[in-house]
Amino acid sequence: MVGVERDVSSHRVNRRTAFTAGLCVLAAMLASVSPATALASRTFSLNETGHLHLTSHHGFTLNEQGSALGTISGTIYIHLHVVSTNRVTAEVNIYPRGGSLTGYASASYRPSGSVASFNGTMSIGRGSGRYNRAHGSGLSFTGTIQRVSDAVTVHVNGRMSA
Amino acid sequence: MSRLAALTVLAAMLVCSLTPPAAHAVSELASLHASFSPNRLGAPTTIIFGFHLQTVEGQAPPPLTALDLRMPAGMNYTTTTLGLSICQPASLLANGVAGCPPNSRLGYGSALVEVPFGVGAGHEIPEVQAVAGPSRAGNLVVLFYANGLFPVSAQLSFAGEVLPDTGRFGSQLQTNVPLVTSVPGGPDVSIVNVQSTIGPAHLIYYKHLHGRRVAFHPRGVAIPERCPRGGFPFAASFGFQDGSATSASTTVPCPPRRR
Numbered sequence: 088m089v090g091v092e093r094d095v096s097s098h099r100v101n102r103r104t105a106f107t108a109g110l111c112v113l114a115a116m117l118a119s120v121s122p123a124t125a126l127a128s129r130t131f132s133l134n135e136t137g138h139l140h141l142t143s144h145h146g147f148t149l150n151e152q153g154s155a156l157g158t159i160s161g162t163i164y165i166h167l168h169v170v171s172t173n174r175v176t177a178e179v180n181i182y183p184r185g186g187s188l189t190g191y192a193s194a195s196y197r198p199s200g201s202v203a204s205f206n207g208t209m210s211i212g213r214g215s216g217r218y219n220r221a222h223g224s225g226l227s228f229t230g231t232i233q234r235v236s237d238a239v240t241v242h243v244n245g246r247m248s249a
Numbered sequence: 250m251s252r253l254a255a256l257t258v259l260a261a262m263l264v265c266s267l268t269p270p271a272a273h274a275v276s277e278l279a280s281l282h283a284s285f286s287p288n289r290l291g292a293p294t295t296i297i298f299g300f301h302l303q304t305v306e307g308q309a310p311p312p313l314t315a316l317d318l319r320m321p322a323g324m325n326y327t328t329t330t331l332g333l334s335i336c337q338p339a340s341l342l343a344n345g346v347a348g349c350p351p352n353s354r355l356g357y358g359s360a361l362v363e364v365p366f367g368v369g370a371g372h373e374i375p376e377v378q379a380v381a382g383p384s385r386a387g388n389l390v391v392l393f394y395a396n397g398l399f400p401v402s403a404q405l406s407f408a409g410e411v412l413p414d415t416g417r418f419g420s421q422l423q424t425n426v427p428l429v430t431s432v433p434g435g436p437d438v439s440i441v442n443v444q445s446t447i448g449p450a451h452l453i454y455y456k457h458l459h460g461r462r463v464a465f466h467p468r469g470v471a472i473p474e475r476c477p478r479g480g481f482p483f484a485a486s487f488g489f490q491d492g493s494a495t496s497a498s499t500t501v502p503c504p505p506r507r508r
Binding site for chain 1: 325326327328329330332333334335352353381383384387388389411412413419420456474
């Protein structure tokens with residue numbers, strides 16, 4: 088009986104040691120990975136510039152694809168919907184390595200000669216992978232559209248959590 | 250019961266006080282026409298519009314001071330390349346449309362004016378040009394230029410602002426029309442008839458391609474992809490110097506279905 092009790096106690100010690108070691112490994116892993124992959128969400132400044140070209144248009148929507156550079160880099164897609172003569176909405180998808188971010192924007196739209204500009208705000212609606220906890224709102228969403236080619240340059244600035 | 254009567258009288262007084270004076274009697278008649286060329290659903294087009302104004306007695310109306318042209322919902326401004334350049338109003342007034350970049354031209358037309366002396370059937374201003382002006386508060390601006398030579402020698406430029414609209418209408422062109430004196434110190438002329446286009450028909454733009462200047466036709470505003478029952482609605486309201494106002498409406502018939 089006594090021997091059995093000793094064995095149980097020994098197992099408890101071993102499990103505790105293993106658990107502690109596991110925590111240390113996990114802590115080491117968390118320390119080594121980038122902030123966006125941390126389990127606890129972290130707020131940081133997003134400063135992105137995207138250069139996109141028209142891939143198709145349907146009705147009032149311009150579908151654009153390009154590359155985003157800045158805090159996170161990757162392929163960027165924008166569906167720019169012209170709501171009225173002076174207003175646009177947009178769905179913005181960025182695909183950095185290991186995840187994705189989706190934002191929704193609303194902006195005023197000012198055509199002036201060969202360039203139209205837009206200026207408004209964007210909120211991060213959802214994310215996946217490394218950015219599955221992504222959220223944020225009130226980010227600045229500005230840019231231009233070259234009216235001959237429909238090429239878009241977009242700037243997104245603001246604070247977000249991921 | 251007496252409270253109900255008092256409320257009824259109050260409501261009636263309120264309704265009477267809110268009714269605009271111009272609604273009591275309309276002394277001017279207006280007719281409006283509009284068409285698309287081509288008239289094909291979803292296709293870039295040239296909008297052709299015109300209006301005719303007269304008094305109920307068939308005389309020339311008072312001088313026009315305001316025009317608000319409302320256009321159908323669903324007109325697509327997304328991919329138009331009209332107005333790739335901007336014309337400055339001062340340059341337009343000083344040099345006519347020649348003072349504007351070719352890529353600022355939006356359309357053209359003519360007008361019929363009547364001078365308030367003598368007897369005549371009106372005098373044509375053969376040159377009315379529409380060009381893109383500097384935007385106001387982000388809204389598209391259309392500058393109109395009229396070059397009158399005889400009997401009214403006057404060149405005038407005035408601006409219309411394209412604003413979003415609601416319901417059956419998607420946008421409206423709000424224009425304040427300046428008064429034009431017939432002779433120095435004389436009465437102002439009356440606008441009787443205007444015909445104009447907004448669109449690429451007969452317009453040539455230029456772009457630089459591999460170091461060469463290449464001509465091209467701009468792409469117009471696109472017709473909605475669906476036609477509402479009864480056709481595409483247009484409406485216009487007109488304000489006159491004497492404070493009176495009138496309005497007119499028309500529809501562009503739905504294009505025949507393509508087989």
